[in-house]
Amino acid sequence: MAALEVRDLEVRFAGLGQPALAIPELELEAGARVAVTGPSGCGKTTLLNMLTGLECVRHGHVAWAGTDLASLGEGPRDRWRAAHVGLVMQDFHLFPGLSALDNVLLPQRLSRWRLPAGLADEARRLLDRVGLPDPRQKAETLSRGQMQRVAVARALLARPDILVADEPTASLDAEAGAAVADLLLALADETGATLIVATHDPRLAGRLTRTLRLDAGRLI
Amino acid sequence: MLGFIAADLRRHWIGVLAVTLIIALAVALGVVVTLQERALRLGSARAAQAFDLVVGAPGSETQLVLSAVFLQAAPLPLMEGDVLAGLIADPRVAWAAPVGFGDFVDDHPIVGTTQQLVGGLGRLVEGRTFAKLDEAIIGAAVPKEMDARFHPMHGQPQGPAEVHGGISYRVVGRMAATGTPWDRAVLVPIEAVWRVHGHGADAGHDHDHDAAPKPRGMAEARQQHRDFAPDLDAPINPAALSEAHAPGLPAIVVKPKTIADAYKLRRDYRSAHTVAVFPAEVLTRLYGTLGDARQVIALVAYGAQALVGAAILLVVVIHVLQRRRQIGALRAFGAPRAAVFAIVWLEVLTLLGTGMLAGFALGYAAARLVSRVVETASGIALPVIATPTDAGALIGLFAVGALVAIIPALLAYRQSPAAALRG
Structure with a gap:
C-alpha cells in the first residue's frame, strides 16, 4: 500500500519538440484502482516506465510512499522495483522450457543464492489461486489465458504493494481477458496493493475506480 | 540460475550444438598441430637412439x-x-x-x-x-x-x-x-x-x-x-x-x-x-626446420581460432540483441543486473568449455590416428603425449574466451528493462 506523488514529471525524447509526457501534478492514494487509457502513442507506456522505475526520471519527481525514484540510481531502482512492484505485461514474458512454477519463482531465484523457505509453497498457492491445475506444466504448452494467469501469479509472489499491468487483456480472447481482469481486481483487493492498469479495454477500465486519460502526453 | 541456463541452452540446442562443434573443431586443429609435432620429434629421437x-x-x-x-x-x-x-x-x-x-x-x-x-x-x-x-x-x-x-x-x-x-x-x-x-x-x-x-x-x-x-x-x-x-x-x-x-x-x-x-x-x-x-645433431637441425613449419601451421591454427572466436562473438552479440526484450523482462520482474550479466557470461563459458574439452579430445584422437597411419607406413612410432603445458595453453585460451565473453554479457547488463514493455 503506497501512495503516489508525481510533481513536474516531464519526459522528452531526442528530436521531438514536444515532451512525450508532461504531468505537472498527480496524486494517488494507497490502494487506488486506476486505469490509464488513451490512444496508441499517447504516452501510456512511458508513464508506466516512469511509475515503475523501469526508466530513469530525469525531470521532476515520482515518489511512492516518500521514496523519490528520481533520486535512485539504476541498481537501487532495480532493488526497489523488485521489492515493491509486480508487473504483468501484454505478452506474458514466460520463459519456455521452464515449468509454470519455475517461471513464477524465476525472478526470486535470480536475485538470491537460495530461495527463502516457504516461497515455493507460496508460488504453488498462487498458481492454485489463479486457477492453474498443474504447476509442473511447461510454459510453452499453456494456453494464452493460462500464460497470463501464471504471469499474474509471478507478479504477486514478492507481495508487492504496487501492481502494474500493461494491456494485460489485449492479447487474449474476451473470455480469457475477463478472467484475467477478475483475477487482477480480486488479488489487488486481497493484497491491498495499489493497482495501475494501462488498457484499451473499456470494460476493464470501467471496473476500476479511477481513470487517467492521456492524450499526447498530457492528462485530460 | 543454473536451471534457467540449462533450460535456455536446451531450448536453443541446435545453435548450441553448432557453436560447440565449431569451437571444438577450431581447438582440435591447434591440438593436432601441437601433439603431432611433438610426436614426430619424440618418435624420430627414439628411432635414432641406437645410432650414436x-x-x-x-x-x-x-x-x-x-x-x-x-x-x-x-x-x-x-x-x-x-x-x-x-x-x-x-x-x-x-x-x-x-x-x-x-x-x-x-x-x-x-x-x-x-x-x-x-x-x-x-x-x-x-x-x-x-x-x-x-x-x-x-x-x-x-x-x-x-x-x-x-x-x-x-x-x-x-x-x-x-x-x-x-x-x-x-x-x-x-x-x-x-x-x-x-x-x-x-x-x-x-x-x-x-x-x-x-x-x-x-x-x-x-x-x-x-x-x-x-x-x-x-x-x-x-x-x-x-x-x-x-x-x-x-x-x-x-x-x-x-x-x-x-x-x-x-x-x-x-x-x-x-x-x-x-x-x-x-x-x-x-x-x-x-x-x-651424430644423428642426434642432424635431427636437432631438422627439428629447427620442423619447429619453423610448426610455427607457421600453429599461426594458421591460431588464426582459425581467432576467426572462429570473432564469428561466435558476433553470433552471441546478435543473439543477445535479438533477445533484448526477454532480457529486459528478466530485469523488469526483479532480477538484478548482475544476474543478467552472469547468465549470458555463464552460457558463453559453458559453450566455450564444452567445445574446448571436446576439441581437445577430438584433436587427441586425430593425432593418434595420424600417428597410427604414419606408423603403418614408415614404422616410426609417433608417441602422442599430452603434457601439462597443453592444459596450460587450453586454460589460457579459455581465459581469453572468458574475457571476450564479457562483451555480450556487458551488452545484456546494460540492456534497459524498459525494453520489456511494448513499443
Missing part, C-alpha cells in the same frame, strides 16, 4: 641420417671398403656395423649388416640370429613366418624392379618391436648383399656378371639379372668385413666406447673420403 655415430661418404649429412637411421631409400655415395676395417680395428670403437641397402621384399627394405647392429637395435623375440649368408632376421612389423623363404627384389615394387629369382633367403629370427623404421626392415648378412650384387671376395665378378656371356639386349640382360644365382649356402665370415678389397659401403653405424671417443671419432672421420655425423 654414422659414418658415410661425403655428401648430404641429412640424407645419410635419413637413409641409415630411417631407412629412407636414396642412392648414397659409397665409401672405400677399408673404412669399415679401420673402424673395427679402432680401440675407441665398441662396435661398428655396415648398413648396405639395395633390395626389397614386397615394400620392406632388405638391409645388409652384421650381428653387432642386430644386438644394438634390440633383442630377438623369436628364432635366432643369422649364421649363414642366406638367413634373414625380420623386423617386428614384417608379416612373414619363421622359416619362410623369399626372393629379394632389386628396386621397389612401385618402380622398375627386377626379382632376383635365383636367390632366396630364409627367415630365422624376428626382432622385438623398436618403434623405429627398422621394424619394417629385413636384416641379412652384409656379405650376402655384396654377393647378390656381384661383389665380394669369392664372387669374383661385379654387377655386370661377367662370368656369363655379354647380353645381347635389355631383355637378355634382365633375364641374366633374374637368373643370377650366387652361392649363399655358406657360413658368415666375419673376416670378410676387414679385407682390404672389401666392397664400398654407403653407411657405417659406430658405437664409440665413450662420449669423448665419439667426439674424437667424429673429428677423425670428417675428411676428404668420409663424413661422420
Whole structure:
C-alpha cells in the first residue's frame, strides 16, 4: 500500500519538440484502482516506465510512499522495483522450457543464492489461486489465458504493494481477458496493493475506480 | 540460475550444438598441430637412439641420417671398403656395423649388416640370429613366418624392379618391436648383399656378371639379372668385413666406447673420403626446420581460432540483441543486473568449455590416428603425449574466451528493462 506523488514529471525524447509526457501534478492514494487509457502513442507506456522505475526520471519527481525514484540510481531502482512492484505485461514474458512454477519463482531465484523457505509453497498457492491445475506444466504448452494467469501469479509472489499491468487483456480472447481482469481486481483487493492498469479495454477500465486519460502526453 | 541456463541452452540446442562443434573443431586443429609435432620429434629421437655415430661418404649429412637411421631409400655415395676395417680395428670403437641397402621384399627394405647392429637395435623375440649368408632376421612389423623363404627384389615394387629369382633367403629370427623404421626392415648378412650384387671376395665378378656371356639386349640382360644365382649356402665370415678389397659401403653405424671417443671419432672421420655425423645433431637441425613449419601451421591454427572466436562473438552479440526484450523482462520482474550479466557470461563459458574439452579430445584422437597411419607406413612410432603445458595453453585460451565473453554479457547488463514493455 503506497501512495503516489508525481510533481513536474516531464519526459522528452531526442528530436521531438514536444515532451512525450508532461504531468505537472498527480496524486494517488494507497490502494487506488486506476486505469490509464488513451490512444496508441499517447504516452501510456512511458508513464508506466516512469511509475515503475523501469526508466530513469530525469525531470521532476515520482515518489511512492516518500521514496523519490528520481533520486535512485539504476541498481537501487532495480532493488526497489523488485521489492515493491509486480508487473504483468501484454505478452506474458514466460520463459519456455521452464515449468509454470519455475517461471513464477524465476525472478526470486535470480536475485538470491537460495530461495527463502516457504516461497515455493507460496508460488504453488498462487498458481492454485489463479486457477492453474498443474504447476509442473511447461510454459510453452499453456494456453494464452493460462500464460497470463501464471504471469499474474509471478507478479504477486514478492507481495508487492504496487501492481502494474500493461494491456494485460489485449492479447487474449474476451473470455480469457475477463478472467484475467477478475483475477487482477480480486488479488489487488486481497493484497491491498495499489493497482495501475494501462488498457484499451473499456470494460476493464470501467471496473476500476479511477481513470487517467492521456492524450499526447498530457492528462485530460 | 543454473536451471534457467540449462533450460535456455536446451531450448536453443541446435545453435548450441553448432557453436560447440565449431569451437571444438577450431581447438582440435591447434591440438593436432601441437601433439603431432611433438610426436614426430619424440618418435624420430627414439628411432635414432641406437645410432650414436654414422659414418658415410661425403655428401648430404641429412640424407645419410635419413637413409641409415630411417631407412629412407636414396642412392648414397659409397665409401672405400677399408673404412669399415679401420673402424673395427679402432680401440675407441665398441662396435661398428655396415648398413648396405639395395633390395626389397614386397615394400620392406632388405638391409645388409652384421650381428653387432642386430644386438644394438634390440633383442630377438623369436628364432635366432643369422649364421649363414642366406638367413634373414625380420623386423617386428614384417608379416612373414619363421622359416619362410623369399626372393629379394632389386628396386621397389612401385618402380622398375627386377626379382632376383635365383636367390632366396630364409627367415630365422624376428626382432622385438623398436618403434623405429627398422621394424619394417629385413636384416641379412652384409656379405650376402655384396654377393647378390656381384661383389665380394669369392664372387669374383661385379654387377655386370661377367662370368656369363655379354647380353645381347635389355631383355637378355634382365633375364641374366633374374637368373643370377650366387652361392649363399655358406657360413658368415666375419673376416670378410676387414679385407682390404672389401666392397664400398654407403653407411657405417659406430658405437664409440665413450662420449669423448665419439667426439674424437667424429673429428677423425670428417675428411676428404668420409663424413661422420651424430644423428642426434642432424635431427636437432631438422627439428629447427620442423619447429619453423610448426610455427607457421600453429599461426594458421591460431588464426582459425581467432576467426572462429570473432564469428561466435558476433553470433552471441546478435543473439543477445535479438533477445533484448526477454532480457529486459528478466530485469523488469526483479532480477538484478548482475544476474543478467552472469547468465549470458555463464552460457558463453559453458559453450566455450564444452567445445574446448571436446576439441581437445577430438584433436587427441586425430593425432593418434595420424600417428597410427604414419606408423603403418614408415614404422616410426609417433608417441602422442599430452603434457601439462597443453592444459596450460587450453586454460589460457579459455581465459581469453572468458574475457571476450564479457562483451555480450556487458551488452545484456546494460540492456534497459524498459525494453520489456511494448513499443
